[in-house]
Amino acid sequence: MPKTKLNATENNVSPFPTTEAFDQPVEESESVHDWSRSFHGLSTQPFPKEISDILLEPVNQADIEVKPDGLLYLPEIKYRRILNRAFGPGGWGLAPRGEHSINQKNISREYALVCHGRFVSQARGEQDFFDMDNLPTASEGCKSNALMRCCKDLGIASELWDPSFVRKYKKKHCVEVWAEHVVTKKKKKLWRKKDETLDYPYKELSQDY
Numbered sequence: 001m002p003k004t005k006l007n008a009t010e011n012n013v014s015p016f017p018t019t020e021a022f023d024q025p026v027e028e029s030e031s032v033h034d035w036s037r038s039f040h041g042l043s044t045q046p047f048p049k050e051i052s053d054i055l056l057e058p059v060n061q062a063d064i065e066v067k068p069d070g071l072l073y074l075p076e077i078k079y080r081r082i083l084n085r086a087f088g089p090g091g092w093g094l095a096p097r098g099e100h101s102i103n104q105k106n107i108s109r110e111y112a113l114v115c116h117g118r119f120v121s122q123a124r125g126e127q128d129f130f131d132m133d134n135l136p137t138a139s140e141g142c143k144s145n146a147l148m149r150c151c152k153d154l155g156i157a158s159e160l161w162d163p164s165f166v167r168k169y170k171k172k173h174c175v176e177v178w179a180e181h182v183v184t185k186k187k188k189k190l191w192r193k194k195d196e197t198l199d200y201p202y203k204e205l206s207q208d209y
Contacts, residue, residue: 036095039119041118041119042120047086047115054085058159059074059157061173063078066191067191068190068198070174070176070191072160072169073148074148079156082151087116092114092115094111094113097110097112100142102135106128108124108125108126109124111123111124113153115154120150120153121151121153125142125145170191174192175192176191177190177191181202182201182203183201192204
Protein backbone atom coordinates (compact mmCIF):
# COMPACT_ATOMS: atom_id res chain seq x y z
CA MET A 1 0.00 0.00 0.00
CA PRO A 2 1.63 3.31 -1.07
CA LYS A 3 2.55 5.79 1.63
CA THR A 4 0.78 9.12 1.66
CA LYS A 5 3.20 12.03 1.70
CA LEU A 6 2.55 14.59 4.43
CA ASN A 7 1.59 18.00 3.13
CA ALA A 8 1.63 20.38 6.06
CA THR A 9 0.20 23.27 4.07
CA GLU A 10 -2.79 21.45 2.59
CA ASN A 11 -3.80 19.41 5.63
CA ASN A 12 -2.97 22.13 8.17
CA VAL A 13 -0.92 19.59 10.12
CA SER A 14 2.38 20.67 11.63
CA PRO A 15 5.23 18.16 11.21
CA PHE A 16 6.84 19.62 14.34
CA PRO A 17 5.85 19.42 18.02
CA THR A 18 3.99 22.47 19.28
CA THR A 19 5.40 24.67 22.04
CA GLU A 20 3.14 22.85 24.52
CA ALA A 21 5.28 19.76 23.96
CA PHE A 22 8.25 21.66 25.40
CA ASP A 23 6.68 24.22 27.76
CA GLN A 24 4.32 22.81 30.37
CA PRO A 25 2.20 25.49 32.12
CA VAL A 26 4.04 26.61 35.23
CA GLU A 27 3.67 29.27 37.84
CA GLU A 28 6.33 31.94 37.37
CA SER A 29 8.69 32.16 40.34
CA GLU A 30 12.10 33.52 41.12
CA SER A 31 13.79 30.54 39.43
CA VAL A 32 11.30 29.18 36.86
CA HIS A 33 9.98 31.06 33.84
CA ASP A 34 7.91 30.07 30.83
CA TRP A 35 10.20 31.32 28.09
CA SER A 36 7.50 30.90 25.45
CA ARG A 37 6.06 34.18 26.81
CA SER A 38 8.24 35.56 29.63
CA PHE A 39 10.31 38.76 29.37
CA HIS A 40 12.02 38.21 32.71
CA GLY A 41 15.23 40.20 33.18
CA LEU A 42 14.79 42.45 30.13
CA SER A 43 17.03 45.55 30.48
CA THR A 44 17.40 45.12 34.25
CA GLN A 45 21.15 45.78 34.18
CA PRO A 46 24.13 45.55 31.81
CA PHE A 47 26.10 42.33 31.62
CA PRO A 48 29.49 42.42 33.42
CA LYS A 49 32.39 44.08 31.59
CA GLU A 50 34.18 40.79 30.89
CA ILE A 51 31.08 39.60 29.00
CA SER A 52 30.43 42.92 27.25
CA ASP A 53 34.03 43.10 26.03
CA ILE A 54 33.61 39.76 24.25
CA LEU A 55 30.25 40.69 22.71
CA LEU A 56 31.41 44.12 21.50
CA GLU A 57 34.89 43.25 20.25
CA PRO A 58 35.55 44.16 16.60
CA VAL A 59 34.50 41.48 14.16
CA ASN A 60 37.30 39.28 12.85
CA GLN A 61 37.40 40.37 9.22
CA ALA A 62 38.74 36.98 8.15
CA ASP A 63 35.44 35.45 9.33
CA ILE A 64 33.26 37.67 7.13
CA GLU A 65 31.69 36.07 4.06
CA VAL A 66 29.96 37.65 1.05
CA LYS A 67 26.89 36.28 -0.68
CA PRO A 68 26.68 36.32 -4.49
CA ASP A 69 24.30 39.29 -4.27
CA GLY A 70 26.91 41.28 -2.34
CA LEU A 71 25.46 40.92 1.17
CA LEU A 72 28.09 40.58 3.90
CA TYR A 73 27.41 38.10 6.70
CA LEU A 74 29.00 36.17 9.53
CA PRO A 75 28.46 32.38 9.46
CA GLU A 76 26.01 31.22 12.12
CA ILE A 77 28.61 29.06 13.89
CA LYS A 78 30.68 32.21 14.59
CA TYR A 79 27.77 33.70 16.56
CA ARG A 80 27.48 30.52 18.61
CA ARG A 81 31.19 30.55 19.41
CA ILE A 82 31.03 34.18 20.56
CA LEU A 83 28.02 33.41 22.78
CA ASN A 84 29.84 30.38 24.22
CA ARG A 85 32.89 32.50 24.99
CA ALA A 86 30.79 35.24 26.59
CA PHE A 87 28.25 33.19 28.58
CA GLY A 88 29.73 29.70 28.60
CA PRO A 89 28.24 26.57 27.00
CA GLY A 90 24.80 26.10 28.55
CA GLY A 91 24.69 29.73 29.71
CA TRP A 92 22.48 30.83 26.81
CA GLY A 93 19.70 29.36 24.67
CA LEU A 94 16.95 29.97 22.14
CA ALA A 95 13.35 29.52 23.29
CA PRO A 96 10.50 29.18 20.75
CA ARG A 97 7.87 31.93 21.12
CA GLY A 98 5.17 30.36 18.96
CA GLU A 99 4.54 27.66 16.38
CA HIS A 100 6.19 27.24 13.00
CA SER A 101 4.56 29.16 10.18
CA ILE A 102 4.81 27.06 7.00
CA ASN A 103 3.76 27.76 3.44
CA GLN A 104 4.70 26.14 0.14
CA LYS A 105 8.21 27.63 0.04
CA ASN A 106 9.09 29.09 3.43
CA ILE A 107 9.17 28.22 7.13
CA SER A 108 9.45 30.78 9.93
CA ARG A 109 9.21 30.95 13.72
CA GLU A 110 9.71 33.44 16.55
CA TYR A 111 12.52 32.72 19.01
CA ALA A 112 13.77 34.46 22.15
CA LEU A 113 17.44 34.61 23.10
CA VAL A 114 17.93 33.97 26.83
CA CYS A 115 21.34 34.54 28.44
CA HIS A 116 22.16 33.75 32.08
CA GLY A 117 18.48 33.43 32.84
CA ARG A 118 17.54 36.79 31.30
CA PHE A 119 15.43 37.58 28.24
CA VAL A 120 17.71 39.43 25.81
CA SER A 121 16.04 39.66 22.42
CA GLN A 122 13.34 38.21 20.16
CA ALA A 123 13.35 37.71 16.39
CA ARG A 124 11.59 35.72 13.69
CA GLY A 125 13.83 33.35 11.80
CA GLU A 126 12.98 32.15 8.30
CA GLN A 127 14.26 29.71 5.72
CA ASP A 128 13.17 28.84 2.18
CA PHE A 129 12.83 25.21 1.10
CA PHE A 130 11.86 23.42 -2.11
CA ASP A 131 10.66 20.00 -0.94
CA MET A 132 8.74 18.84 2.13
CA ASP A 133 11.42 16.19 2.69
CA ASN A 134 13.83 19.04 3.46
CA LEU A 135 11.57 20.60 6.08
CA PRO A 136 13.55 19.39 9.14
CA THR A 137 16.75 20.88 7.71
CA ALA A 138 14.89 24.08 6.85
CA SER A 139 13.61 24.33 10.42
CA GLU A 140 17.21 24.29 11.68
CA GLY A 141 18.07 27.03 9.19
CA CYS A 142 15.10 29.00 10.50
CA LYS A 143 16.41 28.70 14.07
CA SER A 144 19.91 29.76 13.03
CA ASN A 145 18.52 32.77 11.19
CA ALA A 146 16.64 33.84 14.33
CA LEU A 147 19.82 33.48 16.39
CA MET A 148 21.77 35.80 14.10
CA ARG A 149 19.00 38.40 14.23
CA CYS A 150 18.78 38.22 18.02
CA CYS A 151 22.52 38.73 18.34
CA LYS A 152 22.22 42.22 16.82
CA ASP A 153 20.80 43.44 20.14
CA LEU A 154 23.96 42.25 21.90
CA GLY A 155 26.16 44.18 19.47
CA ILE A 156 27.80 41.09 17.99
CA ALA A 157 29.34 41.87 14.57
CA SER A 158 27.48 45.18 14.50
CA GLU A 159 29.84 46.42 11.78
CA LEU A 160 27.92 44.32 9.26
CA TRP A 161 24.95 46.69 9.61
CA ASP A 162 27.15 49.80 9.28
CA PRO A 163 26.96 51.08 5.65
CA SER A 164 30.35 52.80 5.91
CA PHE A 165 32.08 49.61 7.09
CA VAL A 166 30.33 47.54 4.40
CA ARG A 167 31.46 49.87 1.59
CA LYS A 168 35.08 49.91 2.79
CA TYR A 169 35.21 46.14 3.32
CA LYS A 170 33.79 45.33 -0.11
CA LYS A 171 36.14 47.78 -1.80
CA LYS A 172 39.18 46.22 -0.10
CA HIS A 173 38.27 42.53 0.04
CA CYS A 174 35.57 41.81 -2.59
CA VAL A 175 35.06 42.02 -6.32
CA GLU A 176 32.03 41.85 -8.62
CA VAL A 177 32.53 39.58 -11.64
CA TRP A 178 30.60 38.26 -14.60
CA ALA A 179 29.63 34.62 -14.20
CA GLU A 180 27.85 31.94 -16.21
CA HIS A 181 25.52 29.24 -14.90
CA VAL A 182 27.08 26.00 -16.13
CA VAL A 183 23.70 24.37 -16.80
CA THR A 184 21.43 27.15 -18.06
CA LYS A 185 24.28 29.24 -19.57
CA LYS A 186 22.67 32.38 -18.16
CA LYS A 187 25.10 35.17 -17.37
CA LYS A 188 24.96 37.58 -14.45
CA LYS A 189 27.18 39.64 -12.17
CA LEU A 190 28.09 38.04 -8.84
CA TRP A 191 30.21 39.03 -5.84
CA ARG A 192 33.07 37.02 -4.36
CA LYS A 193 36.03 37.64 -2.05
CA LYS A 194 39.19 38.54 -3.94
CA ASP A 195 41.06 35.49 -2.68
CA GLU A 196 38.27 32.99 -3.44
CA THR A 197 36.48 31.51 -6.46
CA LEU A 198 32.79 31.18 -7.29
CA ASP A 199 30.92 28.11 -6.11
CA TYR A 200 29.11 25.63 -8.38
CA PRO A 201 26.95 26.01 -10.47
CA TYR A 202 28.62 29.27 -11.55
CA LYS A 203 31.94 29.76 -13.30
CA GLU A 204 33.66 33.11 -13.70
CA LEU A 205 34.01 34.59 -17.16
CA SER A 206 37.10 36.36 -18.44
CA GLN A 207 37.52 40.03 -17.53
CA ASP A 208 37.12 41.14 -21.14
CA TYR A 209 33.63 39.62 -21.39
